Amino acid sequence: xxxxxxxxxxxxxxxxxxxxxxxxxxxxxxxxxxxxxxxxxxxxxxxxxxxxxxxxxxxxxxxxxxxxxxxxxxxxxxxxxxxxxxxxxxxxxxxxxxxxxxxxxxxxxxxxxxxxxxxxxxxxxxxxxxxxxxxxxxxxxxxxxxxxxxxxxxxxxxxxxxxxxxxxxxxxxxxxxxxxxxxxxxxxxxxxxxxxxxxxxxxxxxxxxxxxxxxxxxxxxxxxxxxxxxxxxxxxxx
Amino acid sequence: xxxxxxxxxxxxxxxxxxxxxxxxxxxxxxxxxxxxxxxxxxxxxxxxxxxxxxxxxxxxxxxxxxxxxxxxxxxxxxxxxxxxxxxxxxxxxxxxxxxxxxxxxxxxxxxxxxxxxx
Numbered sequence: 001x002x003x004x005x006x007x008x009x010x011x012x013x014x015x016x017x018x019x020x021x022x023x024x025x026x027x028x029x030x031x032x033x034x035x036x037x038x039x040x041x042x043x044x045x046x047x048x049x050x051x052x053x054x055x056x057x058x059x060x061x062x063x064x065x066x067x068x069x070x071x072x073x074x075x076x077x078x079x080x081x082x083x084x085x086x087x088x089x090x091x092x093x094x095x096x097x098x099x100x101x102x103x104x105x106x107x108x109x110x111x112x113x114x115x116x117x118x119x120x121x122x123x124x125x126x127x128x129x130x131x132x133x134x135x136x137x138x139x140x141x142x143x144x145x146x147x148x149x150x151x152x153x154x155x156x157x158x159x160x161x162x163x164x165x166x167x168x169x170x171x172x173x174x175x176x177x178x179x180x181x182x183x184x185x186x187x188x189x190x191x192x193x194x195x196x197x198x199x200x201x202x203x204x205x206x207x208x209x210x211x212x213x214x215x216x217x218x219x220x221x222x223x224x225x226x227x228x229x230x231x232x233x234x235x236x237x238x
Numbered sequence: 239x240x241x242x243x244x245x246x247x248x249x250x251x252x253x254x255x256x257x258x259x260x261x262x263x264x265x266x267x268x269x270x271x272x273x274x275x276x277x278x279x280x281x282x283x284x285x286x287x288x289x290x291x292x293x294x295x296x297x298x299x300x301x302x303x304x305x306x307x308x309x310x311x312x313x314x315x316x317x318x319x320x321x322x323x324x325x326x327x328x329x330x331x332x333x334x335x336x337x338x339x340x341x342x343x344x345x346x347x348x349x350x351x352x353x354x355x356x
Contacts, residue, residue, distance in 0.1 A: 048344070068344040074337050082341045089345065181337055 014043045014113060015092035017083030018065070019076050019164075020100040024054040026212060031063035033106040038113050041093070046086050047100065050079040066090075076164075077185030081178050088173065095168045098126075101212065104165045108205050112167040115203050122172035122198035123189075125158060126165030126205035135207055142223050146187070153230045154191030159202045162186045162226075172198050183222055184229040248287035252280040 016034055020027055027047065034045050047060035051073035060067050068086050070079060080097055087095040094113055098104040108126065116124045128135055129143060143162055150161040164186060168176075176192040178185065193200050259276040262268035286292055297305055 066348065068348045070340050070344050072340060074340055078337050078341060082344050085341070086345060086348065179334065179337075181333070 011093035011117060012041055013090070013092050014038060014041050014094045014096060014109075015087035015090055016043060016045045016096045016098060016106075016109060017048065017080065017087055018045060018060075018098060018100040019048045019050055019079030019083060020052065020056050020060065021050040021073060021076070021079070022052045022054050022056060023100045024052070024056045024059050026102045027056055027100050028059045028063050030100055030102055030106060031060060031065050035106070035110065038110050039117075041113070043109075044090060044092070046083050046090070048079040048083045048086070050074060050076070075181040075183075077178075077180040077182050077188070080164075080185050081180075084168075084173060084178070088170070093170050095170070095173055097164055097166050097168075099164045102210060103207055105206060105208060108165070109167075111205075112165070112203060115201060116167045116169060119199065119201060120169075121201045122169050123193060123200040124167040125160060125200060125202045126163050127158075127160035127202040128163060128205060128207040129160045130202060131204035131206050133206065134209055136209065146223065146226060149227050149230050150187040150190050153234045154187060154194055156190050156194035158190055158193075158200070161190050163205075165205055172196070180229070182229060183226045184233070187226070187230055188233075245287050249284055252284045255280050 018027070018030070023030075031045055031047075034043060036043055045060075045063075045065040047057070047065040047067050049057040049060065049067055049069045051070045057067045057069055066086070068082055070082065083097065084095060094116060096109050096112060098106070098109070104126065112124045112126055115121065129140065129147075132140055143160060147157060147159070147161045151157045162183070166189070175196045175198070176189065178188055178192065180188045192198070256277055259268060259273050263270065263273040293307060293310060297307070297310060
């Protein structure tokens with residue numbers, strides 16, 4: 001087991017979790033670009049098909065991923081949690097989460113994993129804000145606003161609280177209690193870093209913005225939903 | 239003018255609610271008792287909207303004759319917000335249970351798939 005006060009050199013298995021909803025047109029390409037091995041560790045891709053109406057699951061299977069399927073659409077948070085639990089079932093030493101719409105570069109999984117192991121850290125967050133080239137101004141502004149809301153709710157400030165590109169050690173993951181269904185999962189993870197006093201690092205990653213990822217990514221209304229969801233959580237705690 | 243708009247609005251809302259309830263009754267999604275409850279409730283709401291004097295009459299004929307109309311509607315508002323809160327909490331619980339069930343199902347299905355067939 002790696003992570004808090006544990007030797008990290010014994011890590012053997014990396015599981016990459018990709019929550020997916022109607023991503024048939026891009027998921028094959030994303031899966032093909034995930035390296036099969038990193039630093040002598042095996043890499044397994046786990047796709048959570050969140051009730052897609054297209055053949056996302058089939059294409060993911062054809063590209064060598066283990067597929068877990070939600071019978072109906074629950075949201076990216078619920079799909080991520082299913083993926084993280086699946087990774088625990090698979091005895092993963094390092095768990096990486098990333099978007100399946102091609103926004104994250106699979107080549108950067110290696111940097112995240114290396115940073116986690118060499119740190120050693122419990123969680124490494126791929127931060128788009130630290131490398132904002134090509135990132136639309138509206139996205140940067142929205143992310144900074146959501147960082148502020150995350151700080152108000154969870155008392156932890158990080159450079160990119162909404163990043164879906166993260167690496168976790170097994171022990172860090174086992175200490176996290178997650179239950180958000182929607183996009184507020186990212187902020188909830190930041191809250192768990194604070195609650196469990198986990199060691200983390202924000203690592204610059206580049207975000208690939210294509211017409212497709214623009215259309216599939218977080219819209220203005222999603223941002224409003226995240227803020228409302230986080231405020232509801234804050235009120236429940238009061 | 240505003241009073242007429244308010245009356246038309248309440249009749250419209252009542253018509254939508256009752257027709258939706260009737261459709262659910264026909265589809266056997268809703269019970270007859272529930273349908274009768276909604277028809278009765280919305281009829282009362284429409285009656286109060288059409289003849290607001292009913293509320294004055296009820297207040298005057300009760301032990302609390304001195305109570306103002308504002309107090310009665312204020313209490314009504316508080317009651318409605320309480321119902322909204324209860325519905326929100328229940329909905330949240332049901333949603334969480336549904337999410338957990340679907341997640342368990344996804345993990346279980348995958349385990350069954352991985353198990354070698356004998």
